[in-house]
Amino acid sequence: MGVLISLAKLFAKLALAGVVVVLLAIAGVYYALAPQLPDVESLREVQFQTPMRIFSSDNKLIAEYGEKRRTPVSYENVPIHLVRAFQAAEDSRFFEHIGIDFKGLSRAAYQLATSGHIQSGGSTITMQVAKNFFLSRERTFNRKFNEILLALRIERELSKEEIFELYINKIYLGQRAYGIEAAAGVYYGRSIQELSLAQMATIAGLPKAPSADNPISNPQRAIERRNWILQRMHGLGYISDQEFEEASAAPNTARYHGADIELSAPYVAEMVRSELFERFGEDLYNDGYRVYTTLESKLQTTANRALQDGLLQYSTRHGYRGPESQLDTALTPDAIQQKLKGMTSYAGLEPAIVSQVDNQSILASLKSGETVTVEWTGLEWARKYKSHNSMGPSPRKAADILAPGDVIRLQKSTDGWTLSQLPQVQGAFVALNPQNGAIRALSGGFNFNLTKFNRATQAYRQPGSNFKPFIYAAALENGFTPASLINDAPVVFKDESIEGNLWRPQNSSQQFYGPTRLREGLFRSRNLVSIRLLRAIGIDTAVNYIQGFGFDPQRLPRNLSLSLGTADVTPLEIVTGYASLANGGFRVSSYFIQRIEDQYGNLIFDANPACANCTADPDTDDTTASRLSPSAPRIMDPRNAFLMYSMLQDVIRQGTATRARSLKRNDLAGKTGTTNDQKDAWFTGFNRDLVATAWVGFDQPAPLGRSEFGGTAALPIWIDFMADALEEAPENGPVQPEGVVRVEIDPASGMLAYPGQKNAIFEVFRAEDVPARSAQNAASGQITTDDIF
Known part of the structure; x- marks a missing residue:
């Protein structure tokens, strides 16, 4: 041992x-x-590779960019x-x-x-x-x-x-x-x-x-x-x-969860990514930046829905273009499901394949594997599309519309399933804060996954009559008043760019109405009034003034067609220009990035936009921050800004946008716009808190149809948006500045009403521009053609 x-x-x-x-x-x-x-x-001091995340102003995740989550x-x-x-x-x-x-x-x-x-x-x-x-x-x-x-x-x-x-x-x-x-x-x-x-x-x-x-x-x-x-x-x-x-x-509960996108704003997300890539390069995808945009989630969601609904309604008005494709009816159910799984859903439009056609209903397979019934109420609208101006007869049975094997789109509502289709028409919508230019909502098309082209910022289109307020604003700055008379009469101009070298502009009604007050010419959108007005103030004078609203002078034509909106502009440029009409005459620049933080929460950028009428930061109510904000430059006499707001209110009260009276608000103003052959439809409107524009047209310019105008194609989108956006907001209309007076005038001559005149109307003027003569003098010959432009 x-x-x-x-x-x-x-x-x-x-x-x-x-x-x-x-x-x-x-x-x-x-x-x-x-x-x-x-x-x-x-x-x-290690810095982990962390993706960039983009948020709305109210902290909703919009997008995540980066290879590593x-x-x-x-x-x-x-x-x-x-x-x-x-x-x-x-x-x-x-x-x-x-x-x-x-x-x-x-x-x-x-x-x-x-x-x-x-x-x-x-x-x-x-x-x-x-x-x-x-x-x-x-x-x-x-x-x-x-x-x-x-x-x-x-x-x-x-x-x-x-x-x-x-x-x-x-x-x-x-x-x-x-x-x-x-x-x-x-x-x-x-x-x-x-x-x-x-x-x-x-x-x-x-x-x-x-x-x-x-x-x-x-x-x-x-x-x-x-x-x-x-x-x-x-x-x-x-x-x-x-x-x-x-x-x-415990069971296995794992399943793939993508980036938890809380707000759909892909066009803005790409705007952010593109701008910051110029600044940070490839580091953008790995350095964990948190970017807070100016978007407000409620307004963005409303804008998405309003634009998509408006484009679908246009598509429905012009008939059914037919199925996207046709499959062999002998395909097995498994083969049908494989086909469907390879198709993408867009904006709630689900791909489906018709499996059975009954008298006034159909059965269709969805990629979820479900078979659904589409009743006649979801089919009867589908008259055959023939052209932008015509459709076939109303269908009487489901077989007049569809056949087994048709690949179609279905949309679900509270009333069940409805036959739909991907619209070929496109559009854009932008809303911003007129006090500082912060973009509150932006959608550049029907669906980003369908086409990534951002029409709000990249589509240069003619605005038509939507541009007229800037011509009228230039006129007010050059001595005209809302009561000035302009002759709505035929005129012919030499123009070498057109066949015959003659230009004969007309009103959309094909009629002429003679001497017309400036206010009426605007709210009724009279083309001849705008043309004569531009000629009276001078093209160079008008262009020099209008570029102050932020428009590129290189894209403002130096001829009389400018009065009809032939400039090339984007929806974002238009709505930014209108912001000056809404905020009392200050120029603001649009922006969409509010602040940027690194992955540790350190602030590396904070927007400090020029602000109009700022007594508090319009986005944060931070009075300290507002004192540091630069003042936006004034580009309009505040009295003229008030007069323009007043005249544009009449577009809604009694002009081409009376549909907007459904909102039951007295603080709204705006202008419709339609180009030649109805290729572009616009509406831009505002109060002092929010300005928004809607544009509808085809990517490759083509007629929308003889009945499609700014007031029918674009205005409903704007109304749909504003109904939600301003639902709980108090009215906030123009504040009358000093030096503006309200007097009664004669509606025919624009002169002061005489005592007891029954058809007299009120008009607003700068104090120094109140008419000096009475309408009674017209009968005695004291009013001449010199008073009419």
Whole structure:
């Protein structure tokens, strides 16, 4: 027995001596190679590759750009069960060892000796941090040795908590998710704070094999890996018997959750991405910027719906263009489903295939696998489209419209399913705050996934009569009044650009009405009045004045056609110009980025737009911030701005936009616009809080139809938007400035009404422009043709 004890002591001493020798060898190599190792201190300032996220002003996620989904979290915010799950899966002695687990290394060395190659690395969490941040992923002895040396240095420089935090934010966990917070969102649509124990164990099981153990692509393997981790947690005393049993029996609840987009504003998201790419380059996708736009989620959602509904209504008014394609009726149900799964839904228009046609109903298959019935009320509208001006007869039975195998679009409403179609017509909608130019809503087309061309900012179209208010504003600045008489009479101009060299402009009604007051000429949109008005003030004078509203002078034609809106403008330019009419005559510039923060919440950009009439910041009610905001330059006499607002109110009260009276508000003003051959339809309207424009037309200019005008195609979209946008907002109309007076005039001559005149009307003037003569003088010959332009 004594001999055995002596031998045991000898072996113990030899083993201890061996360990000491190994440690001394490692220490010697460490101090020899330490100067060549990377600087571990850089880990304190590591910047994780984090995608850019774009938000509305009220914090709704609009978009996420970047290859890697990651949301860094601090150690203090990680649930203890999640920490323990990673310990059980990767490194149970993490909080005790010095960065190296000798037992694990011994196992790895044995595998290398017996098999001739590395099978498992025996890596601790610290060693994985060293590998992930500083080393390649090659499986060589040299890389492993550097990994060990770096782990020792990391342990010396950083706390255990700091090391663990680096690890959980760096690791790849499948499905483009890097770090535990991103993984919780991708697999479960929630934060790590909301995960169940089973879900935590599932995520902790992913670093070893993110693809093979993936709970979405390989759920059975994922459950096996999860349960092994739970068993380890139980054996290590991290969880109770009950917790272990419940978590082990839990079903796999993982499914893919894309970026949790809360607000559909893809056109604005692309505007942000494009602008910031010019500033940050490729770093934009990895540096974790958080961009807050000026959009208001309620207004953006309303704008999307209003524009889509308006374009669908136009499409319905002009008849059914037929199915998108025709499939072989002999296809099996599985083949039909495969066809449907390859089709995209757009704006609530679901692809479907007609399976049966009855007398006044059809059966159709959806890509969800459901078969639905479309009753006659959802079919009877579908007269055959022939041209933009004609349709076929009303259908009498479903077979007049569809046949089995037709690939169609269906739209669901509270009344059931309705036959629909993707509109060929397009449109744009923009709403902004007229006080500072902040874009509150913007949609550049029917659907971004259907076509990414942003018509709000990229489509240069003629605005037609929607441009006339700027001509009239120039006239007021050059001595005209709302009561000035303009002769609405035929006129012929020489124009070498047209056949016959003669231009004979006409009103849309093909009639002429003689001497017309300026106010009436605007609200009735008389073309001849606008032409003579522009000729009276001079083209150069008008162009020089109008460019002050933000229009590019290079795209303002220097001829009389300018009065009819032949300039090339975008919807965003038009609505920005109208902002000056709404805010009392100040020029503001549109903008859509309010602020930018880095991934740590540090402010790196904050918009400080020029502001009109600002007594408080119009977006934040921050009076301190408002005192720092620059004042927008004044481009209109405040009295003339008031007169223009007043005249444009009459467009709604008694002119071409009387449909807007349905809103039952007295603070609204605006102007319709229609170009030649009805190729473009516009309406732009406002109060002092909100200005918005709607445009409708084909991408390749073509007639909309003889009955389609600004008041029929564009105005309903604007009304639909404003009904929701201003639903709870108090009226905010123009404030009459000093130097404006209201007097009674004769509606025929624009002169002062005589005492007792029964048909007298009120008009507003700058004080110095009040007519000096009475209408009674007209009969005595004191009013001449010199009074009419």
